[in-house]
Amino acid sequence: MSEPFDIDEIRSQFPALSRAEGPHPAAYLDGPGGTQTPSSVIEAMTAPLRDGISNLGGGYGPSDDAVRITAEARDAVARFINASPDEIAFGQNMTSLTFAVSRALARTWSVGDNIVLTSLDHDANFAPWATAAQETGVEVRVAEFDTETFRLAPESVIGLIDDNTRLVAVCLSSNALGTVVDVKPISEAARRAGALAYVDAVHAGPHHRIDVAEMGCHFLAASAYKFFGPHTGILWGQLDQLATLEAYKVRPAPSDPPGKWETGTQSFESLAGVTAAIEHIESVGWGAIQEHETALGERFLAGIEGMDHVRLWGVPEMNENRVATFAISVDGLHPDRVATTLRERGLYVWSGHYYAVNVMDRLGLMESGGLVRIGFVHYNTADEVDRVLDVLQELRA
Ligand SMILES: Cc1ncc(COP(=O)(O)O)c(C=O)c1O
Numbered sequence: 001m002s003e004p005f006d007i008d009e010i011r012s013q014f015p016a017l018s019r020a021e022g023p024h025p026a027a028y029l030d031g032p033g034g035t036q037t038p039s040s041v042i043e044a045m046t047a048p049l050r051d052g053i054s055n056l057g058g059g060y061g062p063s064d065d066a067v068r069i070t071a072e073a074r075d076a077v078a079r080f081i082n083a084s085p086d087e088i089a090f091g092q093n094m095t096s097l098t099f100a101v102s103r104a105l106a107r108t109w110s111v112g113d114n115i116v117l118t119s120l121d122h123d124a125n126f127a128p129w130a131t132a133a134q135e136t137g138v139e140v141r142v143a144e145f146d147t148e149t150f151r152l153a154p155e156s157v158i159g160l161i162d163d164n165t166r167l168v169a170v171c172l173s174s175n176a177l178g179t180v181v182d183v184k185p186i187s188e189a190a191r192r193a194g195a196l197a198y199v200d201a202v203h204a205g206p207h208h209r210i211d212v213a214e215m216g217c218h219f220l221a222a223s224a225y226k227f228f229g230p231h232t233g234i235l236w237g238q239l240d241q242l243a244t245l246e247a248y249k250v251r252p253a254p255s256d257p258p259g260k261w262e263t264g265t266q267s268f269e270s271l272a273g274v275t276a277a278i279e280h281i282e283s284v285g286w287g288a289i290q291e292h293e294t295a296l297g298e299r300f301l302a303g304i305e306g307m308d309h310v311r312l313w314g315v316p317e318m319n320e321n322r323v324a325t326f327a328i329s330v331d332g333l334h335p336d337r338v339a340t341t342l343r344e345r346g347l348y349v350w351s352g353h354y355y356a357v358n359v360m361d362r363l364g365l366m367e368s369g370g371l372v373r374i375g376f377v378h379y380n381t382a383d384e385v386d387r388v389l390d391v392l393q394e395l396r397a
Helices: 007-011 039-051 061-081 093-106 127-138 154-158 183-193 237-242 268-286 286-305 335-344 355-360 383-396
Strands: 087-091 114-118 139-143 165-172 196-200 219-223 233-237 310-312 325-330 349-351 371-375
Touching: 007 154, 039 061, 039 114, 039 127, 039 183, 061 087, 061 219, 061 233, 061 268, 061 286, 087 093, 093 127, 093 139, 093 196, 093 219, 093 233, 114 127, 165 183, 183 196, 233 237, 268 286, 286 310, 286 383, 325 335, 335 349, 335 383
Parallel strands: 114 139, 114 165, 165 196, 196 219
Antiparallel strands: 087 233, 219 233, 310 325, 325 371, 349 371
C-alpha cells in the first residue's frame, strides 16, 4: 500500500501505539469509541498543570495563560469547522452540551410543534431531544435509514419537516455503521420551514473536514477525544442563536456567547489539548488522512468480500457515503465472542450497540448482541487490517 505520508513517523507521535497485549502489538481499532493522543497533545495538556494555571480574569500570569489557552482553543475549533471563535463553547462532552441546548430550546416549544430525529443517530443526539419533547408535549418524528443501503436519504428526513417543525437533529456520520449523511439539503429544508438544524459531528471528527457554513446548520456538536484530543465537548452555534436563546447559567457567568453556554470552570489543560489536536490534524492534512483511511477501508472491504461467513452491515465501498468504520457480524458467533477473540490478539475492537441503540433496533440486532465494530483512523496500518482479516478468516465455523 503506497502511503500519502510517512506512517511510521505519524505513529511515532502516538506513545500509546507502542503498547502490547501479551505477545501481540496493540492495534487500536476503536477510534469510533475514542482515539489516542499524540505527544504534542500530551505536552500541551501537561504544560499548564506543570507551569501554573489559574482561573480566568485574575489579571496575573497564570490567569492570563488560562485566557490565552481558551482563546487559542476557540480559534483552533473555528478553523477546524469553518466558524467564528465567538461561536465556540466548550463543555464536559457532547452529551452534556446537547442536553443543555435541548433544555434551552425546549423552553421555546409548545404543544402542536414537532421535532425530527433519525434512527441512524447515537443516543446522545436522540434522547436529549426526545426527553425535552416529552416534557413539553411536542411530537417526535423519526426518519429511518434504509436497511438495505444503510444510508439515510435526505428526503426521508425532509419529508417529515413541516411548518410546525422546530428542530431537526441529524448526525454527520454514524458511529455504528460509518454512514455519512448529506446534511446540507436537510439544513436547507429546516431553514425553509423555520426550524433549527442540530448536527452531531462527533464521529466525523477524525475522518474529514467539517464545514458548518457549507452545511448551513444552526448548531453542531463534536468531541475532541474522537479526534486525537482530550475528553472535552465542543458546541458551535450560529451567533444569533447562541445570543438570543436563554441558557441555563449561574447569575455571575457571562451573559453573552460563547461564555453563557459554558457552565462553571473549563478544563484549561484540556482546551490546550484541543488546540494541539487540531494542529496535529492540520499538520498531517485532510487530503492525506482521507487517502490513507480510504486505502485501509478498501483493503478491509476487499478482504471480507471473500469471506462468506462475515457480513458487513454498511455501505459496501469506500466513497463519499461512508468513513472507515465497519460494523460486521460473523455467522454462528455472538459479537462479544468475535470481539474477545480479536482483543486477545491485541486487536482492540468493540461489540454491542455503542449507544447507537436505534440503529441496532432497526436492524433487529438488539437481542442478538449488536455488531462488531472495527474502525480505522490515520494512525492505523495495512498490517493491522491484515491481522484482523486473518482472525476473521480463522473464525469460519
Ligand atoms: C456519533 C456520536 N455522537 C455522540 C457521542 C457522544 O459523545 P460524548 O461522549 O462526547 O458525549 C458519541 C460517542 O461515542 C458518538 O459516537
